[in-house]
Structure formats: C-alpha cells, structure tokens
Amino acid sequence: MQVREITEAEVKAFKKRGWTYLPHLFDREIAERLHARALELERDKKHHTFYGGKVNSFFRSYPGEDQKSPLVKFMFSPAMGRNSARLLGIPQVRLFSTGGYLLKMPEEAKEQGETAYHQDFLGNPMDRSTFLTVWVALHDIPVAGGTMRFYDRSHRLGVLGQAFADHMDIRVRYRLKNKDLSPPLAMQAGDATVHHSLTVHGAPPNRTANQRWGLAYIYMDADARYDGTPNVFTENIKLERDALFDHPAFPLIPTE
Numbered sequence: 001m002q003v004r005e006i007t008e009a010e011v012k013a014f015k016k017r018g019w020t021y022l023p024h025l026f027d028r029e030i031a032e033r034l035h036a037r038a039l040e041l042e043r044d045k046k047h048h049t050f051y052g053g054k055v056n057s058f059f060r061s062y063p064g065e066d067q068k069s070p071l072v073k074f075m076f077s078p079a080m081g082r083n084s085a086r087l088l089g090i091p092q093v094r095l096f097s098t099g100g101y102l103l104k105m106p107e108e109a110k111e112q113g114e115t116a117y118h119q120d121f122l123g124n125p126m127d128r129s130t131f132l133t134v135w136v137a138l139h140d141i142p143v144a145g146g147t148m149r150f151y152d153r154s155h156r157l158g159v160l161g162q163a164f165a166d167h168m169d170i171r172v173r174y175r176l177k178n179k180d181l182s183p184p185l186a187m188q189a190g191d192a193t194v195h196h197s198l199t200v201h202g203a204p205p206n207r208t209a210n211q212r213w214g215l216a217y218i219y220m221d222a223d224a225r226y227d228g229t230p231n232v233f234t235e236n237i238k239l240e241r242d243a244l245f246d247h248p249a250f251p252l253i254p255t256e
C-alpha cells in the first residue's frame with residue numbers, strides 16, 4: 001500500500017489543534033524516489049527561486065512534478081482524497097498543485113535560517129480558508145534538522161496578516177503562547193505533517209550537517225473559488241475572478 005488511511009484520532013487532533021503529524025503516511029519508497037528527483041533538480045541551480053522573495057531565506061524551492069509523473073501518483077489517490085476531505089470536514093478536495101521541493105541547507109552554510117512564522121492562507125488565491133498543506137519528509141530528519149512547529153489552535157485566530165511583507169513577528173504581535181507551540185518532531189522518510197491554512201507555523205534553522213528536504217503541496221475545497229490574486233500556480237491559466245478552479249491543473253481528487 002502506498003498511502004495509508006488516517007485514523008479518527010488523527011482527524012480529531014487536526015480539527016482541535018489545526019495540524020497533525022502523520023507517521024508513515026506514505027511508503028518510504030515514495031519518499032526515496034522524490035528525494036532522488038529533488039537531488040537531480042538541485043544540480044540545476046536555476047530553479048531555486050520558485051516562490052521567490054523572503055521565502056528564499058527559509059528554504060530553496062524547486063518546482064514540483066508534472067501531474068502525469070508516476071512520482072506524484074499518491075497525490076491523486078482516493079486514500080488521499082478521503083484523508084483530506086475528512087480532515088477539512090468537506091465532501092471532496094481538489095489538488096491545488098503538485099507543490100514544490102523545499103531544501104533547507106545546514107545553518108552553517110549561511111544560506112537559510114529560521115522559517116518565519118506565518119499562515120499559508122496569505123499568498124494563496126482561494127476565496128476560503130478550507131485548505132491544508134501536506135509536508136512530506138523525503139528522508140529521515142532528526143529534531144535538529146529544522147522540522148516544522150505549529151501553534152496549537154491558532155487556526156481559530158482568523159487571518160493574522162502577511163507576516164513576510166513587514167517582517168512582523170506574528171508570535172509577538174498576537175501574543176502567541178509558548179505552551180501552545182508544538183514540540184520539535186523527528187520525522188522518517190514518508191512521514192508527513194498536515195496543517196490548516198490558518199495555522200501559524202514556522203521552523204528553526206537546520207542545525208545538522210546535512211540538507212533537509214521536504215515536499216509541500218496543497219489540497220483545497222472542491223468548491224473553492226479563485227480570488228483573482230496573481231500566483232505562480234495560476235499565472236498561465238485563464239481563470240476569471242470568483243470562478244471555480246474548474247481546470248485540469250486543479251483536478252478533483254476521487255474519494256473512491
């Protein structure tokens with residue numbers, strides 16, 4: 001089996017805290033293949049500003065796969081269709097994109113440091129917050145590798161603003177409490193975290209001597225509409241403002 005069914009306890013944890021850790025969500029083999037592909041992309045340095053701007057100080061980003069690639073077949077699986085719909089409490093999801101590979105270099109390299117705390121809702125062009133980000137570990141990552149941390153229940157705080165634009169420290173501005181910050185995670189290849197679009201999250205620097213590779217992508221409500229914001233995933237697609245994401249680039253994910 002390539003993708004496991006998430007448990008009712010995991011769904012409950014997600015709804016309560018706004019995120020959850022899903023050990024062994026994907027077979028290790030899926031992660032290993034993605035990792036090999038990521039290392040291939042890394043050799044072509046021109047791709048490393050996929051998201052651009054301040055995000056480059058958090059990680060280097062490389063474009064994800066074509067939807068037809070066997071490497072990302074798991075994203076279209078009914079198991080993930082069911083998992084994502086259950087987490088969001090809606091009948092069905094669409095894939096927003098196959099996402100991107102994210103590389104955080106060791107802190108020593110002085111290329112990337114901490115990933116500033118933020119909500120994914122800002123910068124994505126959906127008209128509603130019912131979407132989630134899946135972050136897949138592409139290899140075993142120890143606690144010191146800079147895996148993500150999340151503020152429990154922060155998805156209930158509303159939209160807190162574009163933290164990257166004005167260097168606002170969202171934790172200070174909104175007085176987020178240390179006790180609500182999730183513990184650092186050690187992840188194995190194929191483990192994933194999922195977080196709600198409004199969940200405040202960030203990551204410490206990668207304090208190991210090795211690269212840290214993840215793959216992040218988004219499932220959104222099948223009924224979400226395009227809010228007109230320019231975005232790397234919609235720039236070559238003619239979508240009217242307020243239209244459904246009814247385009248092959250944003251496929252509905254079956255649940256059966």
Ligand SMILES: [Fe+2]
Pocket residue numbers: 118119120201
């Ligand atoms: Fe994020």
